[in-house]
Structures are given as structure tokens and as C-alpha cells.
Amino acid sequence: MDLFPVLGIDIGGTKVALCLATSDGTILGKSRVDNVDRDAKEVLPQIVTEAKALLKQNELTTDDLKAIGICSPAPHDLENGVILTPFNMPGWRNVPIRDFLEKALETEAFMENDANAGALAEWFFGIGKKCKNLLYLTMSTGVGGGVILNGHLVQGTNHNAGEVGHMVLDIAEDAPICSCGQRGCFEAFSGGRAIALRVQEDIKQNYISTFIIDHADGDIDSIDMIAIEKAVKDQDKYAVKIWSEMSKRNAQGIGLLINALNPEMVVLGTLAWAAGDLFMKPLMEHIEKYTWPQMRETCQVVPSKLRREIGEYAGISVALNFLYERGEFDPFTDSDFVDV
Numbered sequence: 001m002d003l004f005p006v007l008g009i010d011i012g013g014t015k016v017a018l019c020l021a022t023s024d025g026t027i028l029g030k031s032r033v034d035n036v037d038r039d040a041k042e043v044l045p046q047i048v049t050e051a052k053a054l055l056k057q058n059e060l061t062t063d064d065l066k067a068i069g070i071c072s073p074a075p076h077d078l079e080n081g082v083i084l085t086p087f088n089m090p091g092w093r094n095v096p097i098r099d100f101l102e103k104a105l106e107t108e109a110f111m112e113n114d115a116n117a118g119a120l121a122e123w124f125f126g127i128g129k130k131c132k133n134l135l136y137l138t139m140s141t142g143v144g145g146g147v148i149l150n151g152h153l154v155q156g157t158n159h160n161a162g163e164v165g166h167m168v169l170d171i172a173e174d175a176p177i178c179s180c181g182q183r184g185c186f187e188a189f190s191g192g193r194a195i196a197l198r199v200q201e202d203i204k205q206n207y208i209s210t211f212i213i214d215h216a217d218g219d220i221d222s223i224d225m226i227a228i229e230k231a232v233k234d235q236d237k238y239a240v241k242i243w244s245e246m247s248k249r250n251a252q253g254i255g256l257l258i259n260a261l262n263p264e265m266v267v268l269g270t271l272a273w274a275a276g277d278l279f280m281k282p283l284m285e286h287i288e289k290y291t292w293p294q295m296r297e298t299c300q301v302v303p304s305k306l307r308r309e310i311g312e313y314a315g316i317s318v319a320l321n322f323l324y325e326r327g328e329f330d331p332f333t334d335s336d337f338v339d340v
């Protein structure tokens with residue numbers, strides 16, 4: 001199949017990252033637009049300018065561009081391509097980004113949430129290449145998921161499939177309240193932001209002495225997962241307890257998903273590749289309690305290999321997936337990928 005160019009646009013609270021690539025994942029150029037406390041009205045035209053500059057650098061025009069893929073932060077209306085009210089982007093309210101970019105760049109644009117885009121990136125270009133059944137979990141400040149089943153991204157009735165971070169794992173009264181309002185969500189137990197806030201609160205209220213504070217330069221309010229991970233490596237008792245609780249909940253959440261979906265691979269993002277064995281070992285020890293052997297033994301649970309670069313592939317993968325679903329593109333050119 002002839003190669004063609006696609007443009008990926010990853011919208012984040014600090015920056016908008018653009019990536020121009022060919023359909024085999026060869027990156028032709030990258031660019032970024034600052035998005036800290038900025039209004040969408042200013043940022044959008046700049047995205048268009050940068051996109052055109054990237055094309056020009058490669059002696060291409062919008063006529064050559066086959067599709068645009070947008071990774072959008074939640075909450076959003078994916079059916080209509082509208083970014084609604086992301087909490088860390090106050091200048092973006094009800095922004096019809098898909099239609100805007102389609103018109104400005106005279107190219108079809110498609111939109112997915114970050115986790116679905118991450119799943120597509122791992123499936124087309126990462127460790128999960130050619131898996132027919134793949135689950136990707138972001139394991140970052142929050143827990144997001146993207147599900148590929150029978151060779152297709154699952155979107156669900158109203159495009160919320162894969163929101164596994166808000167699967168309730170525990171409704172006990174002492175289970176943490178999630179940012180979504182429910183009690184005991186997977187993300188409330190395992191999301192980096194939720195854990196860090198809980199640890200900060202716990203240390204302040206209970207005057208806990210822990211190396212975590214040292215690794216946050218003495219500032220309790222700036223404790224994050226990196227500080228907690230470093231204290232675990234120091235064998236700090238409190239940090240080890242927090243890490244162990246998280247590992248058990250990770251096993252529960254991921255184990256339930258393995259039993260529900262029977263994937264051949266679960267790819268784990270951010271914290272899994274950043275912490276490596278420290279993350280993976282206790283997870284795999286506990287996962288047996290939540291899975292049938294026949295599903296566990298046929299499923300590889302692995303950290304992402306695209307790592308930080310996943311953002312670059314995510315946007316272009318969104319564009320490619322829509323073309324794939326329409327039968328206009330085959331991302332798997334050899335016969336290993338069957339029955340699609």
C-alpha cells in the first residue's frame with residue numbers, strides 16, 4: 001500500500017503537540033504550541049499555522065494530507081468533536097475543534113480520548129502490534145483505558161468504553177472518594193494524583209515521618225509519585241505500605257479486566273515503565289487472585305515500549321484507525337493479523 005501523510009494533534013494542558021508522519025509511522029516532523037492558561041481562540045489558529053509549516057518543511061500541502069487525528073482531554077463530546085470543560089484548561093470551553101481543524105486544514109479530522117489513542121498507538125506501532133485483543137491502561141496521574149477486541153477499538157454506546165479508571169473496586173466507607181464523585185474507583189486507588197493527594201493529607205494530619213517528604217524537597221504539597229517511588233527504593237516503611245496497597249489494587253483492577261475481556265496483552269503506561277520491576281513484580285504476584293488461570297496464562301502483562309513517545313504516535317494512530325475502519329488503510333500488511 002502506498003504511504004500517505006497524516007497529522008496527529010495531541011491537546012494537553014501545558015502544550016499542544018503536533019506530529020506529521022507517514023502511514024507506516026515514520027515521523028516527518030514535530031512541533032508544539034504553548035497551551036498554559038491560554039484561550040482556545042488564540043491557540044487554534046496557531047495550531048493551523050504550525051501544521052502548515054510542518055507540511056511546507058516536507059514539501060507537502062493540505063492536499064497531500066490524508067487525515068488528522070486529535071487526542072482530546074476529557075470531558076469531551078467525541079461524537080461531535082467538541083472539547084467541553086477540561087479542568088486544567090480554563091480557556092477551553094465547548095470548543096468544536098474537529099470541525100475547526102477540518103475546515104482550516106481542508107482535511108478530514110477524527111477525535112479520540114487519550115487512552116483510546118494510546119491503545120491504538122501500542123496496537124499499530126508499539127509492543128501490541130498485531131494483537132487482536134489488547135488492553136492499554138495509562139497508569140499516569142489518572143487511570144484510563146483503551147480496549148481493542150477482535151481487531152477493533154471498542155467505543156461503546158456513547159463513546160465511553162474503556163473508562164476503566166472509574167470501575168468501582170470497593171464501596172466500603174473508608175474507601176477513597178474519586179474525583180468523579182463515586183467512592184472507591186480504580187483511579188482513586190491507583191491514579192498518581194489521587195495517591196499523592198492522599199499521602200499529602202495523611203502526612204499532614206498524622207504527622208508521619210517519611211523519606212517521601214525528603215524526596216519532595218521538604219515540601220509536603222509537592223509530593224508526587226516520583227517522590228513516593230524514590231522512598232520505596234529507600235525501603236521507607238510508610239512508602240512501602242502505600243506502594244503495596246496500590247499494587248494490590250492494580251492487580252484487582254487489571255485482573256478483573258483480564259477476566260472480563262480475555263485479552264492476549266495488557267500494555268501499561270507511565271508508572272509501569274518508569275518504575276519497572278518495582279511496579280510489575282508485586283502486580284504479577286497479586287494478579288492470580290483475580291484471574292482464571294486459562295486467561296492469565298494466555299495474557300502478557302507488559303509495560304509500554306513506546307514510553308514517552310506514545311504521545312507522538314497517538315494522534316496519527318487516531319487518524320489511521322478511522323481510515324482502517326472505513327477499509328481505506330491496512331495497518332497490518334502481513335498475514336500475522338487475521339480475520340479482521
Ligand SMILES: [Zn+2]
Nearest residue numbers: 166178180185
Ligand atoms: Zn471515579
